[in-house]
Amino acid sequence: MEPFIIKNESLLTIDGWMNSNPGLVAGITTKLGGQSKGSFEALNLGFHVGDIFNDVCANRMKVSELLDFPLATWVSAEQTHDIFLQKITKADRGRGSISYEQSFKSTDGFYTSEEGILLTLCFADCVPLFFIAPEYRMIGAAHAGWKGTVGQIGREMIKRWQEEGIKAEKVFVAIGPSICEKCYIVDERVVNLVENILEDVDRKPYNLISEGQYSLNLRELNKQTLVKAGVPKENIIVTNYCSSCNNHLFFSHRKSHGKAGRMLSFIGWKEN
Ligand SMILES: [Zn+2]
Numbered sequence: 001m002e003p004f005i006i007k008n009e010s011l012l013t014i015d016g017w018m019n020s021n022p023g024l025v026a027g028i029t030t031k032l033g034g035q036s037k038g039s040f041e042a043l044n045l046g047f048h049v050g051d052i053f054n055d056v057c058a059n060r061m062k063v064s065e066l067l068d069f070p071l072a073t074w075v076s077a078e079q080t081h082d083i084f085l086q087k088i089t090k091a092d093r094g095r096g097s098i099s100y101e102q103s104f105k106s107t108d109g110f111y112t113s114e115e116g117i118l119l120t121l122c123f124a125d126c127v128p129l130f131f132i133a134p135e136y137r138m139i140g141a142a143h144a145g146w147k148g149t150v151g152q153i154g155r156e157m158i159k160r161w162q163e164e165g166i167k168a169e170k171v172f173v174a175i176g177p178s179i180c181e182k183c184y185i186v187d188e189r190v191v192n193l194v195e196n197i198l199e200d201v202d203r204k205p206y207n208l209i210s211e212g213q214y215s216l217n218l219r220e221l222n223k224q225t226l227v228k229a230g231v232p233k234e235n236i237i238v239t240n241y242c243s244s245c246n247n248h249l250f251f252s253h254r255k256s257h258g259k260a261g262r263m264l265s266f267i268g269w270k271e272n
Helices: 015-020 053-067 146-150 155-165 188-196 218-228
Strands: 004-008 011-014 024-029 085-087 107-111 118-125 129-132 136-143 172-175 185-187 206-210 213-216 237-238 263-269
Touching: 004 024, 004 213, 011 015, 011 053, 015 024, 024 129, 053 263, 085 155, 107 118, 118 136, 129 155, 129 218, 129 263, 136 146, 136 155, 136 263, 146 155, 146 188, 146 218, 155 218, 172 218, 185 188, 188 213, 218 237
Parallel strands: 085 107, 172 237
Antiparallel strands: 004 011, 011 024, 024 263, 107 136, 118 263, 129 136, 129 172, 185 213, 206 213
16 A cells, blocks of 8 residues: 555645654655646746746745744754754754755754754655654654665664664655656666675565666665665665656656756644
């Protein structure tokens, strides 16, 4: 069953998690219902892609209203395809919400156990990872393109949470809308790096499709690295939405040849 449920034209939410965790808001935006034009039509939420600043601000304002999470509670990241994760407290609220320059530098993921903070990240094909350990009120989000995936950013989150006293078997992960294996073709160089982190898995997450060309399943690779990190298989839910196959609904960097807006993943606890 698809874990990401369409709420309205602009939002999909992880209803299973939200129903079993009162106060939780988690999901991802679509590309519909905003005021951006051209390649960024319509709900572009990324400041760094060359869109008109005021349009992105208006789009962010719209999402903040839909989620009932004011922009002053958001945090955003620079996202550099690395694996650095930032622990967030209330003192950080607002950073990057209306300015890319103010966002967390060299950061590709966030986690917090505090209420009234919305952790946001931008996507167009890369894999959004959502984390929750309900017993500890801990939530997290990470951005996993091929580099972050091969760098095992998911495993990094589990490691950081273990340092906080959270056991991997208590963690639930949702793998969100992103490019599917049919749409994601990579070369030998990437597959060699994938091979390096997968000594002992039963099912290879890639297939040779022609000389030096492979289709790579980033979601499956993320799932496998999370399982290796100790997250029970049954705690991991995976979307069926491909950002490229469903280009009417999502921005796709590959499908649009690099000219695309960004969706926003979000996770936060409502303030009591
Ligand atoms: Zn696809």
